[in-house]
Amino acid sequence: MLYGLGAALGEKRATVLLARLPLVDEDDVGRAVRWFERHGWWAVLAGRLVPGVRSLVSIPAGAARMGPARFTLLTLAGSAVWNGALVGAGMALGTQWRLVEEHGWVLDAALVAAVVAAVTALAVRRLRKRG
Numbered sequence: 001m002l003y004g005l006g007a008a009l010g011e012k013r014a015t016v017l018l019a020r021l022p023l024v025d026e027d028d029v030g031r032a033v034r035w036f037e038r039h040g041w042w043a044v045l046a047g048r049l050v051p052g053v054r055s056l057v058s059i060p061a062g063a064a065r066m067g068p069a070r071f072t073l074l075t076l077a078g079s080a081v082w083n084g085a086l087v088g089a090g091m092a093l094g095t096q097w098r099l100v101e102e103h104g105w106v107l108d109a110a111l112v113a114a115v116v117a118a119v120t121a122l123a124v125r126r127l128r129k130r131g
Contacts, residue, residue: 002055003071006062014059022123032056041066041074048078 005014011033019026032053036043037060044066047057061071 002058003062003068006059007065008062011060011063014063018059022126023119025122025126025129029056029059033060036060036064041070044071044074045078048075049082 002014005017008014009017015026015029015033018024018029032043032047035047035053036057039046041061043053043057044061047053058071058075
């Protein structure tokens with residue numbers, strides 16, 4: 001979706017539109033754009049492994065008119081590495097996976113709390129910047 005937005009609107013207009021959302025910081029988009037400018041297509045591949053860049057690097061890729069086939073292949077490859085690492089970690093647990101199931105609610109609660117805290121902090125920071 002962000003690739004299409006970048007391709008349709010261009011980098012500057014897509015950034016302005018996204019900056020209106022409380023959870024998107026214009027500085028984060030700017031960092032993703034600069035990273036794409038420095039690293040080109042590698043930014044899409046590696047960007048899938050970097051939180052904060054993972055999605056936003058799609059905007060400059062679309063604005064730069066990177067071919068959709070290349071973009072899709074790089075996205076698939078980068079996402080495969082990330083997901084492979086997660087699956088590998090799960091496999092490393094082996095027969096201990098039941099412990100995760102048994103105590104998983106603690107991880108779920110911690111993850112939910114972390115996401116709520118991060119979203120709240122981003123929204124507050126964004127709203128303070130506007131005001």
